[in-house]
Amino acid sequence: MSPASSGHRIMRLVTTVILLLLPTLAASAAKGPAGRKIVVQDMLERKVSVPANPQRIIALAGALRMVVYLNAFDRVVGVEGIEKETPAPSGRPYGMAISQKAAALPDVGEGGLKPVNIEKIITLRPDVIFAAGFDRFQADDMTRKTGVPVVALSYGGTGILSDDRALRSLTLLGRVLGEEKRARDITTYITGIRADLSRRTRGIATGSPKVYAGCIAYKGIHGITSTDADFFPLDVLGASNVAKDLRKGGHLFIDREQILVWDPDVILIDVAGMALLRNDYAAHPFFFRKLKAVREGRVFQVMPYNNYYTNIETALADAYAAGVYLYPQRFTGIDPDRKAAEIIRFFTGVAAFDSMKREFGGFRRLEFSGRGICVR
Template sequence: MEMRRRIMKGSAWVLSLLIVGLALTGCSAVQTGKEGNKSETGQVAVSASGKVNPEVKIVTDLVGREVKVKIPAQRIVAIGPGALRLVAYAKGTDRIVGIEDMEKKVPTGRPYMFAYPELKALPTIGQGGIDSVPDEEALLSVKPDVIFVSYLVDKAKADKLQDKTGIPVVVLSYGQLATFNDDVYRSLDLVGRVIGTQQRAEEVINYVKKSQVDLAERTKGIADLAKPKVYVGALGVKGTQGIESTQAKYPPFVNIGARNVADETGKSGSLMIEREKLVSWDPDILFIDEGGYSKVLADAQKNPAFYQSLRAVKNGQVYGQIPYNFYTTNIDTALADAYYAGKVIFPEKFQDIDPVKKCEEIYSFLLGKPVYEQMVKDYGGFKKLDLTQP
């Protein structure tokens, strides 16, 4: 009997050791990230062998739809204005399996395509463009795990596309003004969670937000009446426009607290003004969106008296801005435009900023490559403009 009790006691002790050992082994696997899905924190879920181990999860997209998606998605497509750009910011271009024809054939204006030219070699998944409709057959042909889409569909159309293709459709958004907006941040976070790069998405969001804080802090406390009056013209709206095309609450000006004369209208967004209004505003500094610069220059040659009546033209205070709205907002260029405008309008507050170097820093962080020189080839870059010369 005594022997049996010793054996039973010893067996129980061994069993306890085994249980504790197994528990510690399980804890170690979770801590080292060898098992379990880590996509919620931005890490790719992997098995003990190092293979991707996707899990079906439910995400809520920007129109409030709950979508079941295998996370992290390995094969993705991004259609509609701005969708591919957000994937590029989130470092997901290696997962892209096809792009829109518009992204291939229109060579200018989109830094993400300069940074990732290899995307042009991928299969075509539709026409692309603001007024296009998704090409279901082309999308199916590349067998994506998920379709990211912005602007082309509403809630009902997204459901219809998902039902027809059998592929999860996740709707993204840039928000109403399509620049520095909570919807942009939510979309970036969503892309990161779906493809397993949430940490990178958070880094991008934080970078943009910190840049905005930096811009605002530099001019904080300057009274409006102590600021020069500024105007930006030739902003593109469904094509190139002339000097009359402007924007109230122009984001690069808002970021630096500039005194935008167009804000006096009490409106926000794109505006077409009468020339007489620009004369009455008579801004101290004039910015020209270089997408429409050739149109403004041609107009200045035809109507020199009008331009010579403007204080900014007479005083040589006309500057070029790189257009940032192309297939919706290039957030990188918009940030760079804000720093350049700050340097021009408030030079004493931006003494430490070299606009070109800052622009390259922004492109390098958001896209991994400095592409300012390629934008210069297309538009001209940050420089003074002369509207008095033929």
């Protein structure tokens, strides 16, 4: 028998053994740590039985961010490849808090829309799996294949932040992980920000400037025609988002002519799409010069809060910046960069905004001139 044939036979034997062992490994993974179990209702309204205070966890489809918020990353036994980028993208502050540790963990799949490595998850023996981007079928199917309970979390939807659903998810996660105090601290912090923003903007809806949010990131970066009818920083301020005129919720791609029709007083630019905006301005300068916001110098950049689901802390920081841009008299004493640094550190435990500011330039006004777009 040739060495090559012998090698093929050994590989086939190893594969057969692994396949035979998978059900046993799955059953073992399902048992989790010794002790009591609790039953929770997840964000898909499924009743899920999970070990109390699990010590071995995996977080998929955007759920790792919430685990980091709760200071529970030390329990993670495997991560998606997208979470192992080094250095971590500035648009994902939580990633900067865990980049070195995450890079050393086993890979359980690429992340995003790519398939999960079921066999690897089974061998890592997690007590529970958390997932923010799963539907009911995906969650049930993951449990069926791995034997591990799956708890679904939610930010509100792809590219859409619902702080109510986010707060409920953090409370749920805190209960499962036994991190109720940290979860309460975060929900109290978010509630306090909401109350402060509401107080500052009370009674100014009438006559509020018309605002367009452009270059909104959604499953990637986009140019000026990418917008969001439910743009959180504007919604939380009660500001006038012209995209709501279309009576369609969520992310939208629109015709540039519609922007001319609206002719907004203020334009907010998701800085993730800045390169595309610069190219668009170079190719179509007359389009931009027709816009009142461009002519009057009322175009401002905000930080990207959609980056592998939603960075809650960045969205809150953007809300304060938008308040300063739109209602400066109501937001006296607020420096958007300092406020962002404070909020992001509270959520992640690290000075992640420093990196964001170096890459994106912080919260600034954009000036459109014959030389291009300048950050002021």
